[in-house]
Amino acid sequence: MATLEETNAALVEADHSLRRRDFINIAAVSFAGVGAVAVALPLVNQMSPSADVLALASTEVDISKIAPGQAIKTSWRKQPVFVRNLTPKEIQDAKAVSLGELRDPQSLADRTKPGKENWLITLGVCTHLGCVPLGVGDGENRGDYGGYFCPCHGSHYDTAARIRKGPAPTNLVVPEYNFTSDTVVTIG
Amino acid sequence: MSFAWAKPYQPKTELGRWVDDRMPLPRLVYNAVGGGYPVPRNLNYGWNFGVLSGIFLTIQIVTGIVLAMHYYASADGAFNSIEHIMRDVNAGWMLRYAHANGASFFFIVVYIHIFRGLYYGSYKAPRELVWMLGLVIYLLMMATAFMGYVLPWGQMSYWGAQVITGFFSAFPVVGEPIRVWLLGGYAPDQAALTRFFSLHYLLPFVIAGVVILHIWSLHIPGSNNPTGVDVKTEKDTLPFHPFYTAKDGWFAGAFLTLYAAVLFFAPNALGHPDNYIPANPLATPAHIVPEWYFWPFYAILRAFTVDFILPAKLWGVVAMFASILLLFFLPWLDRSPVRSGAYRPVFKRFFWLLMVDIAILGFCGVMPAEQPYVAISQIAAAYYFAHFLIILPLVSKFERPLPLPNSISESVLHGEKEESAPYGLDKSAPAAAQ
Amino acid sequence: MVRIIAFFVGLGFAGVLLISLVVNLVAYVQSPTEPTAEHEFHREPKELHLASDGPLGKFDRQQLQRGYQVYKEVCAACHSMNLVSFRDLAALGYNEAEVKAEAASREVPGINPDTGEVTTRKALPTDRFPSPYANETAARAANNNALPPDLSLMTKAREGGAAYVYSLLTGYQNQPAKLLKEFPAAKTPQGLHYNPYFANLNIAMAPPLSDGQVTYADGTQATRDQMAKDVSAFLVWTAEPKLENRHRYGMAVLIFLIIATILGYFSYRNIWAEAKRQVAPKGPLDPENKAKRNHAKGEAGIVG
Numbered sequence: 001m002a003t004l005e006e007t008n009a010a011l012v013e014a015d016h017s018l019r020r021r022d023f024i025n026i027a028a029v030s031f032a033g034v035g036a037v038a039v040a041l042p043l044v045n046q047m048s049p050s051a052d053v054l055a056l057a058s059t060e061v062d063i064s065k066i067a068p069g070q071a072i073k074t075s076w077r078k079q080p081v082f083v084r085n086l087t088p089k090e091i092q093d094a095k096a097v098s099l100g101e102l103r104d105p106q107s108l109a110d111r112t113k114p115g116k117e118n119w120l121i122t123l124g125v126c127t128h129l130g131c132v133p134l135g136v137g138d139g140e141n142r143g144d145y146g147g148y149f150c151p152c153h154g155s156h157y158d159t160a161a162r163i164r165k166g167p168a169p170t171n172l173v174v175p176e177y178n179f180t181s182d183t184v185v186t187i188g
Numbered sequence: 189m190s191f192a193w194a195k196p197y198q199p200k201t202e203l204g205r206w207v208d209d210r211m212p213l214p215r216l217v218y219n220a221v222g223g224g225y226p227v228p229r230n231l232n233y234g235w236n237f238g239v240l241s242g243i244f245l246t247i248q249i250v251t252g253i254v255l256a257m258h259y260y261a262s263a264d265g266a267f268n269s270i271e272h273i274m275r276d277v278n279a280g281w282m283l284r285y286a287h288a289n290g291a292s293f294f295f296i297v298v299y300i301h302i303f304r305g306l307y308y309g310s311y312k313a314p315r316e317l318v319w320m321l322g323l324v325i326y327l328l329m330m331a332t333a334f335m336g337y338v339l340p341w342g343q344m345s346y347w348g349a350q351v352i353t354g355f356f357s358a359f360p361v362v363g364e365p366i367r368v369w370l371l372g373g374y375a376p377d378q379a380a381l382t383r384f385f386s387l388h389y390l391l392p393f394v395i396a397g398v399v400i401l402h403i404w405s406l407h408i409p410g411s412n413n414p415t416g417v418d419v420k421t422e423k424d425t426l427p428f429h430p431f432y433t434a435k436d437g438w439f440a441g442a443f444l445t446l447y448a449a450v451l452f453f454a455p456n457a458l459g460h461p462d463n464y465i466p467a468n469p470l471a472t473p474a475h476i477v478p479e480w481y482f483w484p485f486y487a488i489l490r491a492f493t494v495d496f497i498l499p500a501k502l503w504g505v506v507a508m509f510a511s512i513l514l515l516f517f518l519p520w521l522d523r524s525p526v527r528s529g530a531y532r533p534v535f536k537r538f539f540w541l542l543m544v545d546i547a548i549l550g551f552c553g554v555m556p557a558e559q560p561y562v563a564i565s566q567i568a569a570a571y572y573f574a575h576f577l578i579i580l581p582l583v584s585k586f587e588r589p590l591p592l593p594n595s596i597s598e599s600v601l602h603g604e605k606e607e608s609a610p611y612g613l614d615k616s617a618p619a620a621a622q
Numbered sequence: 623m624v625r626i627i628a629f630f631v632g633l634g635f636a637g638v639l640l641i642s643l644v645v646n647l648v649a650y651v652q653s654p655t656e657p658t659a660e661h662e663f664h665r666e667p668k669e670l671h672l673a674s675d676g677p678l679g680k681f682d683r684q685q686l687q688r689g690y691q692v693y694k695e696v697c698a699a700c701h702s703m704n705l706v707s708f709r710d711l712a713a714l715g716y717n718e719a720e721v722k723a724e725a726a727s728r729e730v731p732g733i734n735p736d737t738g739e740v741t742t743r744k745a746l747p748t749d750r751f752p753s754p755y756a757n758e759t760a761a762r763a764a765n766n767n768a769l770p771p772d773l774s775l776m777t778k779a780r781e782g783g784a785a786y787v788y789s790l791l792t793g794y795q796n797q798p799a800k801l802l803k804e805f806p807a808a809k810t811p812q813g814l815h816y817n818p819y820f821a822n823l824n825i826a827m828a829p830p831l832s833d834g835q836v837t838y839a840d841g842t843q844a845t846r847d848q849m850a851k852d853v854s855a856f857l858v859w860t861a862e863p864k865l866e867n868r869h870r871y872g873m874a875v876l877i878f879l880i881i882a883t884i885l886g887y888f889s890y891r892n893i894w895a896e897a898k899r900q901v902a903p904k905g906p907l908d909p910e911n912k913a914k915r916n917h918a919k920g921e922a923g924i925v926g
Contacts, residue, residue, distance in 0.1 A: 025434075028889035031882040032437065038878070042279035046254050051276040055709045055748045062735075229897065271705050271775075274864070281864040282871065426897050434893040438886030445879040452872025453677045456778060464779035464861075465771075474821060494642040507635055514631075520624045559650050563643055570639040577632025581625040 058188035060180065063119065071136045073124060076175060076187045080124030080132050082148070082161070083185070090159040091117060093146065097158065104170045108160045111174050121177055121185065122161045126150040128168035133157060148172065191226045191410065193422040194219070220407065226425035227432055228413035230600050234304035235411065237297045239436040240443055244294035245399065249392050251287040252336075259339065261385035263378045266341035267466045285455040291333055292458045293447050295481035298326065306518075307539055309527030310412040316519040318409075321402040323515055325395055332391040333479065335384040338376070342463035343473050349376040349384070351476060355489075358505040375469055415599050416527030417592055424596035475556055483553030484546050485511060490557055491569040507569070514576050521576060524584035526592065534587040538579055545571045659808035663801050665818040667785035668792075672855050677873070680866055681859055683715040688838050689856025690714060692849045695836050697773060700765065700827075702753035705774035706860050709747040713863060721747050728752055766813055768826030777854070778861040784854040789819040791850035794829040 059076045063083060066072055071084035086094070091108065099105040112120060124132050128150065134140040135148035135157075143149030143156035145164045150157075155166030162171040177187040197215040199205040208215055218224045258277050260269045273280035302322070305311055311319035334352055338345045353370050357363040372379030410419060419425055426432070450457065458480060462473045478486050485508050492503035514521075529536045545568050552565035593599040673682035690711070693703070708725035716724065725745040730752045732743035745752060754770075755761035762769050777783045797816045802809060810816045814824040831846045838844050858865070 024885065024892055025889045028437070028882070028885040031878075031885050032441075035878065035882060042282055043250065043254055045278045046280060046283060047257065048278050050258075050272070050278060050280070051709075052272070052707070052748070053276075055707070268705070274862075275705070275710075281868065285868075430893050431897055434886070434890040438883060438890045441879060441883035441886045445876060445883055448872065448875045448879055452868055452875060455868070461779050461781050461783075464775040491639055492642055494638070494645045496638050496641055500642070503638055510631070510635065514628070517624055517628065521628055523625075558655065559646070562646060563650075566639045566643040566646070570636040570643075573632045573635040573639075577628040578636075581628065 058186055061185045061187060062183060063185055064183035068118065073136045074187075076123075081175065081187060082120075082122050082124045082136055082172070084120040084122075084136075084161075086118045086120055086159060090146065094158060094160040094162075097162075103163050106160075106162060106171055111160055111162075111171070113179065116179060119185070120159075120161060121187070122172035122174050124148075125173070126152065126155055126168055127163065127170045127172065128153055128155050128166070133172070191419065191422075191425065193425075194226050195224050195427065197222075197224055220403065221433070222429045223427040225407065225410075225428040226419070226422070227411050227428050228419055228424060228596050229426045229431075230413050230415065230596050231411065231432070231435075232414050233439060234300070234308070234414075236436055236439040236443075237301040237304060240297040240440060241294065241301055242399065243440055243444075244290060244297055245392070245395060247290045248287065248294060249396070251283050251290060252389070252392065254283055255287055256389060259385075261339065261382050263341065263381055263467075266339060266381060270340045282451075285451050289447065289451045289455060289458060291336065292479070292481065293443075293450075294329070295333070297443070298329065299481070302326070303543065305412075306542075307529040307536075308412055308414060309416055309522070309524075309529065311519050312522070312527050313519065314409040315406070315412060317405045318402060319519060320516055321398055321405060323512070325398050325402060327512065328391055328395045328398065330482070332388060332395065333481065335388040335391075337463075337479060338381065338384045339388060340463060341381060341467045343465040343467060344460050344463040344476070346376055346467035346469065347472055347476050348478060349380060352478075353380075355505045355508075358499070358501045360502075376467075377469075412527060413596060414528060414530060415593055415596060416531065417594075417596055417599070420595045421597070477554050480550070480554070483551075484549035485553070487549040487553035487565040488569045488572065490553075491562070491565045493562065493566075507573070511572060514573075518576065518580075522580045522584045524587060524589065526589040531590040531592055532583075532587055533590065534583050535580075538575060538583060542572070542575050545575070659801055659805040660822055662804070663798065663818055663823060664821065665789075665793075667782035667789040667819060670785040670788045670851065670854060672784060672851075672858060674855070674858050674865055678869060680869070682855065684840060685852050685855045686714045686859050687716075688840065688842060688849075689852040689854070689859075691836055691838065692831075692853040693773070693856055696830055696849075697853065698751070698754060700754055700761075700770040701773045702755070702770075703751040703773045703860060704753060705750070705772075706863075707748060707750050708745060710863060714859070718747075725749060766826060770827070773857060773860065775861045777857045784858045786819065787857055788850050788854040790817060790825075791831055791853070792847055793817045793819040 057077060059074065059081075061072075061074050061081075061083060063072075063085070066083060066085045068085045069087045069090075071082055074081050074083060094108040099107060108117065108120075111122075112118075124136070126133050129152065131150050131152035133148035133150040133155070135142040141149045141151070143165075145156050145158035147157040147159045147161050147164075149155070150166065150168065153167050155168035156164050157168075157172060158164050160171075163169070175187050177185050180186045197208070197212075197218040199208050199214070204214060207213070215224075255273065258269060258273045258280065260266060262269075270284065273284050275281075277283075305319065305322070334348070338349045349371075353367050353376070356367045356370065359366070368374060370380070371377070372383065410425075413419075460477065460479075465473075477483070488511050489504040489508045492500045492507060494500055496503070498506075524532060524535065526532055529539055548568045549565060549572065552561045552568065555561040673680060673685065708721055708728075711721050711724055712718070725747045728745045728751075729742040730745045730749050732741055733739070734741045755764060758769060777787060780786045782789070794815055794817050797810055808823070810824045814826055815828055816823060817825045831849050833846050834844050835846075836844050836849065842848060862868075
């Protein structure tokens with residue numbers, strides 16, 4: 001009787017100590033795993049934009065010299081930005097389109113600032129695969145809708161820089177900007 | 189691998205079997221660092237530094253790859269790109285300090301690894317190739333470390349490149365053309381910087397390749413052990429996993445703690461302030477010193493001051509190269525059949541003398557080239573050569589080693605703490621009387 | 623064969639070294655090295671305690687702002703600081719508007735957008751601190767051919783760091799009479815200034831700080847000593863702007879690693895307990911083994 005009890009106690013103890021041992025091994029290995037993940041973070045994060053790149057996040061543009069019908073190309077975060085002074089006819093053309101027939105329905109008012117409807121400011125990056133559309137320089141092809149035309153794969157944008165024809169899925173992106181004064185725009 | 193009782197790899201899953209039939213990579217790993225590699229059961233902590241070297245090689249390669257994403261090897265921009273990493277890149281300061289101090293710690297663990305091999309006779313038959321491949325790794329490390337130190341293009345970088353390529357000009361006739369060829373110019377400049385960067389990126393992968401050969405050749409005879417006695421039965425060994433993975437694991441944690449302490453709280457302690465001054469080809473720093481891991485060799489280089497038959501400069505350069513190359517002949521210079529220094533009373537004393545000697549050489553290497561340091565370095569350098577080329581062959585011939593244990597497991601039974609003490613002292617009385 | 627060759631090679635190297643040794647010692651005895659003024663009178667940096675010292679050190683932002691003021695109003699007249707941008711000043715506790723104003727108060731080289739002519743414009747926060755001289759030649763020409771070094775990394779680029787900068791700034795004095803007596807040739811040349819903390823004792827920079835030279839916004843007394851301390855602290859920041867991050871991350875990493883190591887150690891002990899049971903049913907503490915060992919030691923003459 002006593003012998004049996006002793007054996008049982010020994011078994012229970014062996015079982016117990018085995019589990020405790022497993023626990024500490026699992027804890028040690030998990031800790032090492034957590035450490036490995038923690039080490040991976042800076043290794044991944046180092047590829048994000050560095051402080052000097054982030055610091056270039058805003059650009060000031062002087063728009064006083066852009067006549068109606070003209071556009072300039074400037075750069076913001078190393079990407080081209082188109083600033084266009086629309087003519088009254090271009091504004092009318094843009095307003096005449098019914099939103100229903102657009103691939104990415106947006107009105108001209110959605111894409112400009114109130115009271116500054118003639119200033120169309122967009123990124124010069126085609127939403128298809130990132131080429132720079134034509135239409136800023138004098139005499140460049142402005143596409144079938146009189147806005148911008150991307151020569152890479154033939155996307156046509158209208159006078160409000162909305163996609164009308166071709167493979168691009170969405171309108172040219174309007175960046176965040178505001179008018180610091182009547183003649184200066186801060187982008188970003 | 190070479191032991192009959194090594195457990196063969198048995199895939200646990202159907203997928204494992206499928207892969208193993210087609211490409212036995214899991215089997216290779218299992219036999220190299222898993223349950224299939226039997227290791228002497230009595231290894232002390234000196235044996236942890238091999239795995240640690242591998243860890244630091246990995247740290248260097250990983251941090252190096254990400255640093256190369258931000259560094260540009262341009263004589264005008266290299267210094268500023270390093271400062272860009274330190275100031276603007278996310279966690280850049282940590283990566284750069286990890287890499288710079290990682291190099292120092294890589295050398296620390298490799299030096300301990302080498303000295304362990306020296307003490308326990310790990311270079312002796314049948315492990316000569318393991319030793320020689322290790323020396324190849326060491327030489328590659330030195331080249332990589334030197335070229336890496338040039339990359340920040342600070343004052344020490346620049347003048348280090350100047351001085352080290354200057355070694356070659358010591359050789360008559362061919363020396364100067366070789367130096368100009370190495371630099372791609374008459375002084376270190378853009379051409380030298382770009383090629384050093386290219387090679388600094390390449391060599392670590394060559395090192396990794398030689399490491400594989402080093403481990404392969406080790407796995408044929410298996411690891412040496414503190415008694416130096418060959419493994420005889422299964423009782424003498426333990427499978428690498430889980431026993432040595434656990435031991436290496438916790439010790440790596442302890443060593444990495446030390447590394448982190450330096451990295452985060454004294455990151456420039458092992459560097460030189462002059463390397464925070466941009467390279468200036470028109471002004472040499474008052475006192476050029478290499479990184480600490482080269483100090484003993486620098487002392488040997490400068491110890492030759494007299495033109496005796498050959499110019500002093502050539503003597504210095506030849507001796508410096510010889511001080512490493514002679515280690516390739518060590519397996520044949522030391523002929524004692526007993527491996528472990530623990531059983532070689534005379535060898536043991538000379539070994540510790542050598543350690544002191546190398547420390548003195550290192551100290552002289554960092555001090556300015558004036559008396560009394562020059563005189564001390566000359567005595568120490570003379571001892572260095574005498575130790576390997578004269579004393580070791582003589583000691584191995586005349587020394588009377590202590591009696592060896594019959595087997596590893598007997599020495600273990602004798603007590604964990606005394607595993608390196610001669611076992612069988614109780615039987616040694618009759619042995620000594622013989 | 624290897625050993626015979628090795629013997630002679632070893633003899634060769636050792637022999638040449640010993641010849642070198644003897645030749646040197648003879649030369650040394652015949653004409654021992656003369657002591658130099660630098661050797662005798664150069665001093666180690668004074669002690670300097672900054673808030674950023676030690677493993678938990680943090681910058682004293684008030685002090686850094688004072689230091690920046692000293693740099694801007696005194697040092698910047700001759701010294702560039704071309705690794706630091708105005709945007710970095712945000713770390714000293716300035717808000718965005720203050721950083722912009724600080725930048726706008728300085729002029730940097732620019733290009734007229736209409737004509738392309740070289741001109742100057744107001745600095746932006748993204749600009750680096752402007753250099754006082756257009757190039758190295760201009761800097762040398764204006765300073766008697768001595769180039770004022772860039773200060774960005776000064777506290778990491780000199781032995782002694784911030785303490786060295788502080789000692790140098792406060793260390794100007796007249797040459798000791800003892801020095802002139804012992805080394806008449808070491809008299810400070812015209813245009814240089816005696817400073818025992820400078821490596822060769824004579825520095826081209828004139829004493830830059832004097833009491834009350836700047837007026838601190840926070841009302842701190844602008845003594846020479848105070849300004850030197852403040853600007854040294856500021857230069858610690860310019861050299862290592864991520865110091866606080868480093869200390870913070872370092873503590874977290876150390877604590878993590880220590881816990882991981884302790885866990886790993888117990889795991890190792892557990893795993894090895896198994897191995898020891900297998901091999902040594904009677905361990906080293908077994909009375910029988912102990913007795914055997916003591917006996918063996920006794921016979922071998924090992925005491926203890």
